[in-house]
Amino acid sequence: MKRIAILGSTGSIGVQTLDVVRRNPDLFRVEALAAGSRLDLLEGQVREFQPSVVSVADEAIARELKQRLADHSPSLWIGHSAEGLERAATLPIVSLVVGGLPGSAGLLPTFAAVNAGKDVALATKEVLVMAGSLFMETVRRKGVKLLPVDSEQSAIFQCLEGNQHAAIRRLILTASGGPFREMAPEEMAQVTVERTLEHPRWKMGPKVTVDSATLMNKGFEVIEARWLFDVSASRIEVVIHPQSICHSMVEFEDGSILAQLGATDMRIPISYALAYPERIDSGVAAIDFAHLGSLTFRKPDWDRFPLLRAAYSALDDETGASSIILNAADEVAVELFLSRRIGFMDIPRIVLDALNSVPPARVTNLEEIKQFHSDVVTRVQRNAVA
């Protein structure tokens, strides 16, 4: 029985993690849930999974949750904000923490979990994008297992099992190419928020869906992979694979390539991370190869998707500061796009401009990383609005 905490339990990763837990009641016990403000969903999760610790966004929401759960177990601890999150991330009885909080909010609690000696099933991209070097060093020092939940990183992780690091020739990250992969540049400048958020291949939040359309998301995955697998950017390749059946590949020194394929269902990487090194029922059906049709692969268009190249440029800066700029500027730009204040092609413009103009700060610890992130956010917001 593995005892787990889920940070971000009402988000897409959290809900799907709980679905996997529901299918495997003998294997997992949920001890802690941390969420924001989606109380209806959270209340149901608490009643169903009976954690001993719950954390929410702020005091008012915590108070409302307490009222709703007045009839529930009196031993349930309900907290909020940074303190509540940290408690959920470091609960002594827990051995595995699922890091599914979106955005930079996931940074501190994920570090807290590792520092408390927990294995981490990591979905929050920002942890590796903003603090890759420091995070991997912490993971190594603490000797915990780091299990990627991202479908591409999980694919690479699965392909590397049973192989030696020295045998890696290349990592090949596949990208659906997003909804605009075939679109002319003029047309891309006109796309609406609605169009951007329509029918993504994966059920994801709006920020990641926009990042998928600009290929910034794939750029972040290049940065993640660089740190997660300790492979230089020059040996990480991105290929467009519109069908999203092959989730990524590893090429080895002997010319052999291992690929992981499957339905576009996050329960595969989630269940693998939860049960590693075993495999369990994820609820995901088999792929019927006889009716699959074609799998195609081609080069990404670097000109129409400059944010992919920007991620490689950011990795040239070994200090990691440029990756923080990239991430912070994109956070601001996507928010402006989602609130309809800028156009789609303004996203890369704002991000590239920040990458070129913001001087990288010295970032050697988590405090400096957070501070620099928030400095860049403020600066990019000011410039963008001006």
Added chain:
Amino acid sequence: MKRIAILGSTGSIGVQTLDVVRRNPDLFRVEALAAGSRLDLLEGQVREFQPSVVSVADEAIARELKQRLADHSPSLWIGHSAEGLERAATLPIVSLVVGGLPGSAGLLPTFAAVNAGKDVALATKEVLVMAGSLFMETVRRKGVKLLPVDSEQSAIFQCLEGNQHAAIRRLILTASGGPFREMAPEEMAQVTVERTLEHPRWKMGPKVTVDSATLMNKGFEVIEARWLFDVSASRIEVVIHPQSICHSMVEFEDGSILAQLGATDMRIPISYALAYPERIDSGVAAIDFAHLGSLTFRKPDWDRFPLLRAAYSALDDETGASSIILNAADEVAVELFLSRRIGFMDIPRIVLDALNSVPPARVTNLEEIKQFHSDVVTRVQRNAVA
């Protein structure tokens, strides 16, 4: 430094094995070579790799080889026939034997190698097709490593590394479909030997090339996989994949599929078997995914390729006798086709007829297996000529 013996050194597998050895002189030393009668090639191999034992088909060839190598090291032992083969397969200094002899000739020496405690890199299909259960039992009892050299079985083996047997849902064997995969049945009845042997995807001997065209080869691989990976036939699926880039796949209980891809170059599975669990320079170039085009998958046509279904039927017979009938009848039929005495579609007719009419014998040891094989060969030859 791994000391190896190569059975079938002048065949396709042998030549490519020596190419891998040539690229990795610090890792391997060739101690024994066994071949048939291709003396020019064998003489060159002996001079280059300087084994201490060589075996050839018969006494006359051994005498000629001795004359040719009169100027060579006097410590070289040159033998022939079954005794020579056995010596090459069991040489005490050798730790890994590459079993690349074609046909049923590979049976005895491969068993001899395992019984002598050698790890085996296995290319000879007949070992598992004719004696799968007995061979796997011998491998387990002797505690040796069995490393498949067949590209499909190597693909599955690579995909299973780091995974548990209990996690396997299905093995998915890919098949190029052979040169006649799109051909109408009437036309198939007319194909010539030349047409059948033209441009195979893989550089192989004529027997395997014909077996690829009838899909008998894929059927044999189903039987091999059943024994090699201890998976029932009902969980082994064959899909047609004309591009031959994906060499096979494994689907796991969580819905995740691992696939092995690469150039159609046997040096990948050979180098993996030689260096397992490490990966070494195989001389095989990278695949350029950006220029790969489409990978397609579809169901095999069971009606036009009845020998594929015949392999599944043969596996219904748990004693293994039906697999021996299948293999022996195909051996006879392909030889008759290659010597232009029957047409292409007579191959499945003869094999299916044998499978339906020859009563399975009781086969519990290697002697009985060999005897039954040769009984079936005689019987099928007699019927076919009559």
